[in-house]
Amino acid sequence: MNDDARPDYDLAVVGAGPAGQAACLALPDGPRIVVIDEQLRPGGQILRQPPRAFSVRGWLEGAEYRRLKARLAAFESLESVEWLGGCSVLGAREAGEGWRLALSDGGGVREVTARRILIATGCYDMAVPLPGWTLPGAMSAGGVQAFVKSQMLAPGHRIAFAGSHPLQLLAADQLRKAGGTVAAVAFSQPFRRFVLKALGRPWTALTNLPRLMSVLLMGWRLRAAGVPIHFGRAPTAVEGRDRVQGLRLEDGAVVACDAAAFCFGFLPQSDLPRAMGLAVRPARPGGWKACHDAWMRASRPGAYVAGETTGVKGADAAAAEGALAGLAVAVDMGVLPLREAVRRAAPVRRARARALRFAALLEAVADPGPLPDRDLPADTIVCRCEDVTMGDLRAALAIGADAGGVKLATRCGMGVCQGRNCEHGLLALLGGVSTEPHGFTPRFPARPIRIGDLLAED
Amino acid sequence: MDGVDVLVIGAGLVGCAAACRLAQAGARVEILEAARPNAGASGANAGSLHFQLERRFLENGEALADQAASILGLNLLAIEEWRGLADELGPDIRVHMRGGLMVAETADEVAILERKVAREVQGGLASRMIDGDAARALAPGLSETVVAASHLEAEGHADPKALTLAFAAAAAARGVRLRQRCRVVAARPVRSGYRLTVETPDGPEDLTAPKILIAAGAWSARIGELFNLHLPLYPVALLMSATERTAPLLDPLIQHVGQRLSMKQAQAGNVLIGGGWPSRMRLDAAGRFDLDRPAEMLASSLRGNLAVAARVFPRVAELNLIRSWTGITAITADQLPLVGAIPQAPGVYVAAGGSAFTLGPTFARLLARRILDEPEERLEIFSPARFGHLNSFMGAADA
Ligand SMILES: Cc1cc2nc3c(=O)[nH]c(=O)nc-3n(C[C@H](O)[C@H](O)[C@H](O)COP(=O)(O)OP(=O)(O)OC[C@H]3O[C@@H](n4cnc5c(N)ncnc54)[C@H](O)[C@@H]3O)c2cc1C
Ligand SMILES: Cc1cc2nc3c(=O)[nH]c(=O)nc-3n(C[C@H](O)[C@H](O)[C@H](O)COP(=O)(O)OP(=O)(O)OC[C@H]3O[C@@H](n4cnc5c(N)ncnc54)[C@H](O)[C@@H]3O)c2cc1C
Numbered sequence: 001m002n003d004d005a006r007p008d009y010d011l012a013v014v015g016a017g018p019a020g021q022a023a024c025l026a027l028p029d030g031p032r033i034v035v036i037d038e039q040l041r042p043g044g045q046i047l048r049q050p051p052r053a054f055s056v057r058g059w060l061e062g063a064e065y066r067r068l069k070a071r072l073a074a075f076e077s078l079e080s081v082e083w084l085g086g087c088s089v090l091g092a093r094e095a096g097e098g099w100r101l102a103l104s105d106g107g108g109v110r111e112v113t114a115r116r117i118l119i120a121t122g123c124y125d126m127a128v129p130l131p132g133w134t135l136p137g138a139m140s141a142g143g144v145q146a147f148v149k150s151q152m153l154a155p156g157h158r159i160a161f162a163g164s165h166p167l168q169l170l171a172a173d174q175l176r177k178a179g180g181t182v183a184a185v186a187f188s189q190p191f192r193r194f195v196l197k198a199l200g201r202p203w204t205a206l207t208n209l210p211r212l213m214s215v216l217l218m219g220w221r222l223r224a225a226g227v228p229i230h231f232g233r234a235p236t237a238v239e240g241r242d243r244v245q246g247l248r249l250e251d252g253a254v255v256a257c258d259a260a261a262f263c264f265g266f267l268p269q270s271d272l273p274r275a276m277g278l279a280v281r282p283a284r285p286g287g288w289k290a291c292h293d294a295w296m297r298a299s300r301p302g303a304y305v306a307g308e309t310t311g312v313k314g315a316d317a318a319a320a321e322g323a324l325a326g327l328a329v330a331v332d333m334g335v336l337p338l339r340e341a342v343r344r345a346a347p348v349r350r351a352r353a354r355a356l357r358f359a360a361l362l363e364a365v366a367d368p369g370p371l372p373d374r375d376l377p378a379d380t381i382v383c384r385c386e387d388v389t390m391g392d393l394r395a396a397l398a399i400g401a402d403a404g405g406v407k408l409a410t411r412c413g414m415g416v417c418q419g420r421n422c423e424h425g426l427l428a429l430l431g432g433v434s435t436e437p438h439g440f441t442p443r444f445p446a447r448p449i450r451i452g453d454l455l456a457e458d
Numbered sequence: 459m460d461g462v463d464v465l466v467i468g469a470g471l472v473g474c475a476a477a478c479r480l481a482q483a484g485a486r487v488e489i490l491e492a493a494r495p496n497a498g499a500s501g502a503n504a505g506s507l508h509f510q511l512e513r514r515f516l517e518n519g520e521a522l523a524d525q526a527a528s529i530l531g532l533n534l535l536a537i538e539e540w541r542g543l544a545d546e547l548g549p550d551i552r553v554h555m556r557g558g559l560m561v562a563e564t565a566d567e568v569a570i571l572e573r574k575v576a577r578e579v580q581g582g583l584a585s586r587m588i589d590g591d592a593a594r595a596l597a598p599g600l601s602e603t604v605v606a607a608s609h610l611e612a613e614g615h616a617d618p619k620a621l622t623l624a625f626a627a628a629a630a631a632r633g634v635r636l637r638q639r640c641r642v643v644a645a646r647p648v649r650s651g652y653r654l655t656v657e658t659p660d661g662p663e664d665l666t667a668p669k670i671l672i673a674a675g676a677w678s679a680r681i682g683e684l685f686n687l688h689l690p691l692y693p694v695a696l697l698m699s700a701t702e703r704t705a706p707l708l709d710p711l712i713q714h715v716g717q718r719l720s721m722k723q724a725q726a727g728n729v730l731i732g733g734g735w736p737s738r739m740r741l742d743a744a745g746r747f748d749l750d751r752p753a754e755m756l757a758s759s760l761r762g763n764l765a766v767a768a769r770v771f772p773r774v775a776e777l778n779l780i781r782s783w784t785g786i787t788a789i790t791a792d793q794l795p796l797v798g799a800i801p802q803a804p805g806v807y808v809a810a811g812g813s814a815f816t817l818g819p820t821f822a823r824l825l826a827r828r829i830l831d832e833p834e835e836r837l838e839i840f841s842p843a844r845f846g847h848l849n850s851f852m853g854a855a856d857a
Contacts, residue, residue, distance in 0.1 A: 093757075102757075386726075400638065405494045408501045408619040411726065416702055416780050441752055443781045444760075448702060451764050452775035 005113075007098045009034045009082075011329055012114035014089050014101075014272065017044020018068065018315045019120035019307025019322035021075035026326030026344070028335055029080055034112060036084045036103060038447075043072055045122055046315050048146055068315060090445035092117055092276050098302055099276075104449050108456040116302045116332070118325050119278075119290065121269040122318070123308035126286055127421040128163075128264045129372045129382045129390070132238030141171040141263035148178045160247040160255045162186040162235035163263035164368040166215055171261065172227065173218040182227045183257040185219075186249055188234035188264075188368060197365045204357040211358070235262070264368040266312045267424060274442035278303055283311055285368050286424030288439065295328035296321055304328060313359035320352035372425045383422040385415020393429060403427060403439050413440050416448050462488050464829060465654060465667040467642050467681055470500035471618070472809050473673035474625035474636075475822030476829075481632035483830050488665070489626075489634060490656055492641035496622050498675040502785025503815050504698055504732040505618040506711055506720045507540060509533045510560055510585055510610050511574050512813065513715055514734060515793060523577070526793060528839050529812075530581030535836065536820040537612045543819060547624040551616050552725040558613025558711035559593050561604045561770060567716040568606045574715070575608045585610040597710050599773050613711050615722045615730075618815050625819075645670070645684040651805055652685075669829055671807045676788040677749055678796075678810040685803050688848040691788040691796060691810050695737035695753030697763060698785065701777035703727030708771065717766045721774070729774055731767045735759035737784040753784040787814075791845070797821045798828060798841035802853030808842055 010031035013020045021042065024033055039048065047068050075081075090102040090109065098115040125140035132138065141161060148171075159175060160183040161168045172182045198205040198212070205212060219229055230249065238260050239246035246254040267287030270280055279299035280288035289311040292298055298305045306325040307318035327345055330336035372382065378391030388410045396409045403426055406412055412426055413419030419440045427439060464480055466473045469491035477487045491497070515526035544553040562568045571587065578585045585608050593607035594600045626636055637658070644655035651668035672689070674681045682689035708723040719733040737755055742748035760782055768775040788811045790796050795812030807829055809821045827834040 093754075401494055404501075405496065408496050409623060414700075414781070416778070418781065441783070443783055444755055445779060445782070448778035448780045450775070451701065451768055451777055451779050454779060455761065455765055455768055455775065 005096070007096075007113040007115045008032075009112065009114040010333060011116045011118065012036065012099065012101055012112065013118045013120060014092075015044065015120035015122055015307065015309075016042035016075070016083075016085075017120060017122050017307060018046065018071065018319040019122070019325075020044070020118065021071055022319040022322030023118055023120065023306060023326035023329070024078055024081050025071070025074055026323040027080075027330050030335055031080065031329070031333060032082075033080055034082045034084060034114065036087050036089055036101070038086065038088045040086045042075060042083065042085070044315075045142070045146075047072055071319065088447045089272060090447055090449055092272060094300065094302075102445070104445075104447065104453060107453065109449060109454045116304065116329055118304040118306060118329070119272050119276075119298070119309050120305070120307045120318075120322055120325075121272060121309045123266040123268050123312050124420065125263070126265050126267045126424065128262060128368070129376065129380055129425060130235060130237055131377055131380050132240065132244075133262070134381050134384045135238055135240050135244050136242070137240070137244030137259040138238045139259065139261055141165075141168045141261040142266075144175055144259075144261045145171045148174050148180075157181055158183040158257045159259045159261055160184050160186070160257035161261045161263065162188070162247060162249070163265075164188045165263040165265050165366040166362070168261070168263035169215055169218045169222065171263065172222055176222065176225060176227070182222060182225075184228045184230060184247075184255045185222060186230040186233045186235060186247075186255070188232070189365075190232035194365055197361060200364075201357070201361045204361050207354070208358045208361070235260075264371065265366055266308065267420075268309050268311060270309065271418065271420070271442060271446040273298065273305060273309060274439075275444060275446060276300065276303060278305065284363055285366075285371070286428065294324075295331075296325035297328055312363070314355055314362070317352050317355035317359055320348045320355060323348045324352070370428055370431075372428065374429065382425055383410075383412040383415065385417050385421075386411040386413075388412040388422070393426065397429060403430060404441060406430070407440055418443060418446070462486050462665070462667045464488075464669045464671055465490060465652075465665060466671045466673055467654075468498070468672070468674035468677070469495040469622070469626065469636055469638070470498045470673065470675050471622045471625065471818040472500075472675070472814055472821060473671070474622050474629055475819050476671055476673055476809060476825055477634045477636075478625045478629040478632065479822045479826035480829060481629055481634045483826055485826075485830060487629070487634045488667075489629070489636045490640045490642055490654070490665070491636060491638050492677075494638045495626050495636070496619055498677070499785050499787040500622045500675070500815070501619055502698065502783060503618045503787070504720055504722075504730055505615045505724065505815060506713075506722060506732075506813075507555065507612075507614050507616060507816050508558070508711075508713065508720075508813055509537055509583065509613050509816065510558065510608060510713070511578060513560070513713065513718070516570055516574060516715065522793075523574075527577045527581055529794060530578060530583055531836065532795075532817060532820060532840070534582055535824075536817050539820045539823065540612075540616070543616075543621075547621070547628060551620045551624050553614070553616045554725060555612055555614035556709055557596060557609060557611050558713065559597060559600075559607040559609055560713040560715050561593060561600070561607045562715050563603045563605060563770075564716065571606060571608050571715045578608075583610065584612070597708060597712060597771075599707065599771055600712070601770050601772055604770065608715075615711055615724065617725070621815075621819075642681065642684065647803075669805045669807065671809065671825070671829065673809050675810055675814075676786045678788060678808060680749070682808070685800075685806055687800060687803055687806070687852050688845070689796065689808060689810070689842070690791045690845050690848060692790070693739065693747055693749055693786050694789050695739045695784050695786045696732065697735045697737050697755060697759045697782065698730065698732040699760065699764065699779055699782040701729040701731070701774065702780050704729065704777055707773060712771065714766060714770060718763065719766045719770060721767050721771060728780075729777060731763060731774070733763060733766070735763040739786065749786055753786055755782055755784055795821065795840045796842055796845075797825055798837050798843070800842045800849070801846060802849040
């Protein structure tokens with residue numbers, strides 16, 4: 001199909017998490033919508049579903065998931081939506097009256113066109129380099145969680161958790177329920193930071209009391225099960241020769257374990273927005289968040305962004321933003337009067353504002369501080385795809401290069417992950433050197449793709 | 459800013475190498491770079507060492523091919539230059555000169571290749587025709603569709619990013635100052651030479667030197683305008699792709715005589731695929747080509763390029779593409795490099811255009827001699843004087 005023909009769809013939604021689902025649910029019937037997600041089934045990170053083939057008892061119990069599951073069920077019953085699961089979006093570019101997306105479903109690459117595109121690709125775990133963090137058995141807390149959620153199995157025997165994000169309590173709790181052993185949970189920050197930050201935002205803390213209580217409850221459950229929970233003890237190294245054998249903490253103590261899970265926070269998925277030329281700005285604790293107007297329109301015509309790709313903020317805010325984007329698409333398509341959209345948006349905006357206040361509290365509590373540690377030993381790997389060490393980076397930084405210059409000089413960010421796991425660290429290191437840190441130039445494809453598949457495209 | 463003999467504009471390979479050679483000869487040199495070393499084509503190129511006549515010289519008829527063959531003398535010098543570089547600059551630049559094949563798949567292509575080799579041999583290059591099986595013996599995995607190839611033992615590849623930095627370091631060791639984020643925005647003749655105005659993060663500044671070298675790659679024509687000169691250099695945007703790293707797979711450099719293709723396995727293990735497929739340059743606010751923003755990749759070029767690569771060397775189809783990028787380089791009206799003194803602006807020199815990864819170190823060595831007023835005839839055919847008619851009404855008066 002050439003660029004002038006009528007697009008295949010009125011709207012392409014990339015990502016079927018809370019944001020993508022809510023967008024579809026907010027649209028009136030009529031538009032031809034395609035929803036594309038790398039996962040086989042919709043749900044996003046928070047509701048990662050077990051494969052249909054084997055259903056598991058006790059999958060994600062708990063009150064906090066009920067609303068998410070109800071939304072998912074409503075989304076799955078939408079008839080106007082064409083679902084493309086197990087399909088990665090490699091890139092999207094402006095073409096004629098809309099956007100042309102390159103998709104890979106593992107067997108081949110094809111293109112679809114859509115008049116409008118919504119990027120709702122969520123966030124991912126922030127990698128933090130430490131000595132030994134590339135040993136087999138060291139992973140992100142989200143990685144453990146995805147594993148537990150998708151198959152209800154525990155990798156390794158004893159897992160130690162460390163980091164600054166409270167989500168690690170949730171992950172540890174889920175792991176324990178799934179039959180794994182939690183060796184310890186270590187927070188980098190002192191306990192009083194939690195109290196002080198909550199006291200600093202008393203209203204937000206109060207209105208989110210049930211949430212805070214449930215976190216406390218998790219901690220209490222873990223303690224009751226004999227799991228040590230440490231505060232003010234950052235992890236300093238993963239110990240072990242061929243695989244993880246222990247986790248060293250700030251005070252030198254080593255927690256014996258078979259696997260180590262880190263949780264310092266999340267980075268917005270920014271590869272597609274950046275490759276599409278959408279405006280982004282720096283996010284906390286790292287990465288880039290896509291810019292948008294009050295209706296979640298991004299900086300190029302026909303492009304919308306919603307959910308954690310615009311900043312890490314939790315499932316409720318993500319869903320609210322998805323709904324706003326859905327209403328905006330309806331207005332821009334001319335299938336919903338603006339006045340009606342404004343009316344429907346009002347409660348959504350209130351919900352979003354509420355959720356954002358909680359997200360700000362969480363961000364303040366979880367702030368990992370400047371990472372990676374500038375004084376890491378020189379042989380610590382920072383870019384694991386290309387084995388670039390802290391020492392290599394220090395040498396390049398001494399010349400005064402920017403991110404692109406360091407990439408060319410050291411190969412940092414040139415590997416298969418395209419810098420997803422090292423760009424933020426490098427920019428943090430550059431922070432003190434360069435006045436205007438620009439990130440890596442975004443490159444096609446957003447995910448590695450077999451050349452034979454790319455050529456097999458119809 | 460007293461005491462600088464030569465101000466070099468641009469810290470790509472050409473600027474850094476020229477500064478290094480000038481300093482080695484005793485000159486006091488400063489490099490002015492708008493962004494950082496490798497910001498331009500030198501940080502984006504394929505790193506091929508092409509010493510055979512390139513396909514682009516052969517695709518526009520015999521007359522042009524004959525004219526282009528005049529580059530062979532420079533290629534011979536470049537082979538010698540490259541043989542010395544690894545020793546001089548160290549292993550980081552990853553020189554790999556273990557042969558290059560230019561393949562043919564049809565009878566017509568074989569005929570072009572044969573004429574090409576005849577020209578090359580006449581010009582003193584040790585290239586030779588081999589049949590498909592001999593080519594496959596040198597590059598196991600090469601497709602059965604390859605019926606013949608021209609082979610040159612000296613060809614190969616090196617690491618372009620590292621080469622620029624190695625020259626910059628060697629220059630620094632000789633006292634050359636490299637100023638990053640220092641963009642030349644104006645030039646004016648003065649009694650003692652030329653005064654350049656640069657924009658820096660700390661504000662504008664004026665710098666004066668008797669001699670100026672324009673080594674600004676695709677930006678060189680714009681720099682020429684600052685001197686009231688036409689430099690017939692045109693920006694072109696090209697595409698490159700890299701696969702994931704993989705075990706040793708491909709030893710020689712592969713090119714194609716009838717298709718745009720260059721393919722090699724870099725020392726790190728990635729297979730790099732290019733060969734001159736176009737990208738689309740963006741336009742700036744004034745509607746001119748925007749040389750400061752990456753060009754836009756064209757899906758048709760990506761497909762076309764990968765398809766030729768996979769046809770000629772089927773095993774690349776099994777590899778993952780991890781990155782495609784675009785880069786902007788400069789070509790001249792007659793495809794030959796533009797290197798030498800500019801007659802209408804005494805004291806101003808230029809070195810740009812051509813496959814200046816392969817040839818840049820050689821330009822640098824010869825041009826440094828020319829700038830320091832030593833006899834140097836070997837650059838004559840690349841001299842800007844050949845476009846003198848364009849500058850008949852231009853130039854730098856009123857010193
Ligand atoms: C590992 C991890 C675990 C988490 N666990 C919890 C938790 O237990 N509790 C909690 O409250 N919050 C959790 N969060 C936060 C939670 O995910 C978010 O608050 C919420 O799900 C955000 O919704 P979203 O719609 O913005 O994005 P997501 O729910 O993340 O959905 C984005 C979707 O986009 C898809 N996608 C991304 N890129 C592409 C692409 N190029 N092509 C195709 N599809 C793509 C992904 O597969 C994903 O399904 C977790 C986050 C992560 C990263
Ligand atoms: C994709 C691609 C693949 C290629 N493959 C090959 C190959 O395989 N083999 C080969 O031989 N050649 C190849 N080339 C060509 C080769 O890369 C170039 O010829 C060579 O790098 C040119 O180097 P340079 O120093 O002249 O220019 P550049 O590297 O472009 O450097 C010019 C510098 O000038 C600076 N500058 C610009 N304006 C100003 C100003 N106003 N003030 C100060 N500084 C300024 C720029 O920031 C830049 O750093 C390729 C080119 C491209 C784009």
